[in-house]
Amino acid sequence: MTSPITEASATPLGDLLVLGAGGHAAVVAESAERAGWRVIGCAAGSGALPMTASNLGDPDGAAAAEIDAAVARGVRLHAAVGSAEVRARWMQRFGAGSFATVVDPSSSVSPSATLAEGASIGAGAVVQARAVIGPGAIVNTRAVVEHDCTVGACAHIAPAAVLCGSVTVGAWAQIGAGAVVIPGRRVGERSVVGAGAVVVRDLPADITAMGVPARATAPSPTR
Numbered sequence: 001m002t003s004p005i006t007e008a009s010a011t012p013l014g015d016l017l018v019l020g021a022g023g024h025a026a027v028v029a030e031s032a033e034r035a036g037w038r039v040i041g042c043a044a045g046s047g048a049l050p051m052t053a054s055n056l057g058d059p060d061g062a063a064a065a066e067i068d069a070a071v072a073r074g075v076r077l078h079a080a081v082g083s084a085e086v087r088a089r090w091m092q093r094f095g096a097g098s099f100a101t102v103v104d105p106s107s108s109v110s111p112s113a114t115l116a117e118g119a120s121i122g123a124g125a126v127v128q129a130r131a132v133i134g135p136g137a138i139v140n141t142r143a144v145v146e147h148d149c150t151v152g153a154c155a156h157i158a159p160a161a162v163l164c165g166s167v168t169v170g171a172w173a174q175i176g177a178g179a180v181v182i183p184g185r186r187v188g189e190r191s192v193v194g195a196g197a198v199v200v201r202d203l204p205a206d207i208t209a210m211g212v213p214a215r216a217t218a219p220s221p222t223r
């Protein structure tokens with residue numbers, strides 16, 4: 001039997017340059033290769049990806065011109081760092097149309113869902129009917145985004161978090177690992193929901209909330 005990796009490699013999606021070289025970048029780069037991208041290297045202040053030693057350097061510094069040249073040659077980019085602010089900055093700097101959406105082949109994405117440019121869908125994640133995943137957003141390993149949810153630009157749904165139906169997560173917000181947001185609730189822009197929390201009421205923008213039920217405890221940390 002042919003492995004999914006071999007099948008994906010037979011129909012390459014193109015060359016991908018990953019911005020970032022930390023743990024999340026390694027995870028996304030491996031998803032990208034399984035999906036059929038050829039990861040040609042990374043651009044980061046330091047570090048390397050498991051499949052390539054090539055690092056162009058800091059996207060905010062000297063590497064910017066080389067990244068522009070790669071884009072001009074048809075290479076696609078993916079911003080793979082945990083900071084929503086940095087992902088948003090890089091997506092703005094290197095431009096609409098330059099970023100690839102990375103979907104791990106072990107995920108399940110509804111044909112009626114919408115995935116914006118630069119989003120990533122991790123291994124075993126589920127994105128259900130009519131969900132909308134914004135630009136640069138992360139639906140991480142085994143997270144569940146149920147029907148009719150909206151995940152804002154550069155928001156992060158951490159591993160094993162569950163958004164029940166019709167949830168709205170604002171731009172740059174983070175839903176912590178294993179957290180649950182019950183149906184129809186809204187999490188405001190830039191807010192952080194702690195790991196394991198259960199969100200039962202709407203949360204405003206710019207707060208941190210944790211616990212069961214989730215309660216706001218502090219302003220959200222600088223992203």
Ligand SMILES: CC(C)(COP(=O)(O)OP(=O)(O)OC[C@H]1O[C@@H](n2cnc3c(N)ncnc32)[C@H](O)[C@@H]1OP(=O)(O)O)[C@@H](O)C(=O)NCCC(=O)NCCS
Pocket residue numbers: 140158159175176177178192193194195196197208209210211
């Ligand atoms: C909620 C969170 C953002 C708070 O971070 P923080 O402000 O640095 O909090 P601290 O570690 O200083 O802890 C402050 C207090 O909150 C408690 N706390 C921290 N996280 C908690 C959580 N998820 N649930 C319940 N209580 C929590 C701590 O025990 C501590 O309590 P204490 O004052 O009684 O000792 C963080 O703990 C968290 O859960 N982040 C999500 C991480 C995640 O899922 N990342 C995904 C990576 S892929």
